[in-house]
Amino acid sequence: MSTDLTSSLPAGDVVDRMDDPDWWRQAAVYQIYPRSFADANGDGIGDLKGITSKVPYLSALGVDAVWLSPFYPSALADGGYDVDDYREVDPKIGTLADFDEMTAALHAAGIKVIVDIVPNHSSDRHEWFKRALAAPKGSPERDRYIFRDGLGENGDLPPSDWTAAFGGPAWSRVEDGQWYLHLFTPEQPDWNWDNPEVRADFLKTLRFWSDRGVDGFRVDVANLLVKDLPEVLPSKAELDSMDRDSGDYPLADRDEVHEIYADWRRVFNEYDPPRTAVAEAWVDSPARRAKYASPEGLGQAFNFDLLQADFSGPQFHRIITENLEQSRNTGSSSTWVFSNHDVTRHATRYGLPPLNGRKVKQGVEWVAAGGPEDELDRAGGVRRARAATLLMLALPGSSYLYQGEELGLHEVAAIPADRRQDPSFFRGAEYDGLGRDGCRVPIPWTSSGTSFGFGDSDAHLPQPEWFADHSEQSQDGAAGSTLELYRAALGLRRELQAGESLEWIETGREDVLAFRRPNGWVSITNFGGDDVELPDGDVLVASAELDGRSLPGATTAWLKQ
Template sequence: MTESATTLAPLAETTDWWRQAAVYQIYPRSFADGNGDGIGDLRGIISRVPYLLQLGIEAVWLSPFYPSALADGGYDVDDFRDVDPKIGTLEQFDEMVAALHGVGIKLIVDIVPNHSSDRHAWFREALESPKGSNARARYIFRDGKGERGELPPADWTSIFGGPAWTQVPDGQWYLHSFATEQPDFDWKHPEVREDFLRTLRFWSDRGVDGFRVDVAHGLAKDLGDVLPSKAELKAMPKADGTHPLWDRDEVHEIYAEWRAVFDEYTPARTAVAEAWVETPERRAKYASPTGLGQAFNFDLMDADFDATHFRDIVTDNLAQSAVTGSSTTWVFSNHDGVRHATRYGLAPRAGRPGKQGADWVLAGGPADEIAAELGLRRARAATLFELALPGSAYLYQGEELGLHEVAEIPDERRQDPAFWRTTPETRGHDGLGRDGCRVPLPWTRTGSSFGFGTGGAHLPQPAWFADSSVEAEDGVAGSTLELYREALRLRRELQGAETLTWDEELSGGDVLAFTRPGGWLSITNFGDEPVALPDGELLVMSGDPVDDADGTALLPGATTAWLRRGEA
């Protein structure tokens, strides 16, 4: 990293920082390894705070760092108020908070309220307690079907494949919407509700500024005495707040209690919901100021690189945020999806569900230079488009390096339950699980783990990481890292009111343009052929500019530019 990494001024302090923040997601086990055991940790994060400052983000979202057997990448939590010893200690957590706050970077932590791990003290107590006990009532236990209860209570399938019910030694069965090691809480139990309020205060008291709420739409459940079949469950509506498992209206009673806790602090703590719901109206409930305050929209993650798709999504989500008084969120990559540099190098989804990790292997992976180059060009253009939008931008570690999905992971090295608990035909997410976006970051061109740590990496890194490392891109004009740094710097300088105006004169066909207050123009060419670049002061461009035969500046295909054109 350059010397300037340690000399930049802290970012400005504001109480509504979350409304238009650039938030950088750290998957801690794969970010930086400070003790050389092959697993990323808090020491590694602390050592990279200057890098985060120089990048120009306003906040870090820290994925789970709690004690865990890693049945689901840390989302199987043993203790919600501690740090995994492999990752660090509570004292190191405090040191990390102080280091981030010292340079003006906020901290959002992942909280996982739908389930615990099967090693959690409460679940161990439940297994040691009889049927009908208070300990079992904190989870969802049911008697089985069949003459001796040998069959599960229902034929449901978990999100990761396989049965959603697992039998315990005394014959009862417990529900796990995800992996077997992730038993679902019963949020009707008052002790569950009170314990999570305690957890929110525990981390808020340690300086955490906000929470990303995992599976926010899954907490409230109403199974009744007779469980529906899988087919009946699938046929039930999910948009009216009455589904037995997902997005029930009662969940917002829980978040009203959480909001009361958030508002105990000055400034108030914030939260963002991961809520996979059916309609904008349902999502708006999570973003309510009396609830969590903000909700993810993942619409751009599912969209093709297409001007019409992007415009429709932006228009719809800005309208939704206007209804709630919240701000919207934008995201192209995270720990659950194929990196967008890879997605955009593949054939369009055209509305179909994508198992595009598998497609990437068939296409040859990043070794296929045409697909890789096109995907990265489009990803850079999409990110520059995203960073010009009003609202929060969520960035995933490594996208600032232009990283592609790592497809070349041997089966025996894969860790994701979405890979191991399904068949190739039914496999969830991208068709290969989610390990490909969770490979430890490359910091240097060489070394056993490209600078991730001195003891190798817990997932194998490909040789092509060398040219995508921080060392390879730092200070190099035109690199993806330098593009992100410049765009994030300009974003802080230019960001104003949470509005945009579509420029109808410039937009049309494969071109999409809009202005922000102050004369900030963003224009994206989603097509293949260059188009005229508007007049104005060119601030940043996601690709290299070109000129026509007359010397007129053109905007190449798959490219975004920002210009300053005077007050608007």
């Protein structure tokens, strides 16, 4: 097995990759949750200087881009997705000068920079919302948001009975008696995207970060911006009965939203190479998702289908086939992802009983509340996660990785209630169970120390003792470690990735998937329990140790034919 790989590139290759307008189509993108990546100043919160200090690590890992979750000023009512100022850095995380230094260091290493943009809502501390509260009913300041008079004799009832995503009502009342809409927390008032000032200001924000060298944007809840709100609003029951796949649903995925993204695309194309974007759009059909991936719009949209699947050969085969067909129809490239800042880490999901259609986000709830810790198959979950990731990295399209998965991290379920931060935990939102803090715990760099090398003080979320065995220090250079597997796979991927085609290879078993990529690159995954014979070819890398030409269960291998 070949593991003599390096992710470093000659200077000329770095320049070519940085200038390639199609870099995003096959990129390996590493998501950083800034507050939990690396703490340079020792205050317990990750920061931009911490990210800069880890550029050599990211370069050695072999990723093509990093995506930064929000680093803007925020009260952290929703983990930074409540933005006070879209064109500034939270002082706890750094300064604009720190951002520029980080971007320059990443670019020098041949790594692109993608930033989160949050266009559905601002923070209630945003200057425009403060002006809206100070202005009278019907004012231009209030028109930037969605204000309504209440129902009932004195307007003391909300304009509708809608519930917010994290639980509780979707409307909050202000001092003069009006109500404002917030599809998430009360600290996140929804923008009114019918207002031209809102549209113009976001174009200004896109140019602000693009001018600073940002290469692309991840668009948070991209499907929610445009809303149809008649004088008499539909009830929650009426909303629940409506078709969400028509483009006419009042609160999400309306056809008019693509007029906004056409304006954004014109801004992206002002730059050379053009800036890129990927939509987080939880929509009900491939046809609806394809609209966000249009070359006239954002250009790419997240495919969360594998993230919601069991470790199952038939499920993987169907999902991969369908999504590659979708990408051909749109002219985009597919995106593949197993873990991110919103869901239970896939090493844990794969160590639990099959989802069988249950929501992914219920996984952490089962670990902590639905069954004892010893019912989680930790080793089996990591083994399946390694196999799934190696398969995913062989697929055509872009691969999105979440910080810490390269260390084989599990979800951290044992967080005391008084240390939790996620609003879905405090508001009892059903879809999140115990919330998302368990995947946002700061990652371990060393096997000892106050916060396992994250910083010089306790981390803002408590780290478990078992992190010591998963640290970067404990895995660096260790044969067979998850970190070294990722490094080997990403190095090979960069070397082998060519074209966007895939040819399935018949294995005679639905629990064994094999496919061939250009250049004689073959990936084979055994989803079952019995060993199977490897096809002809030299083994390049495998997710678990091989015994000769036998491929064990829950294992993926790459071969060169």
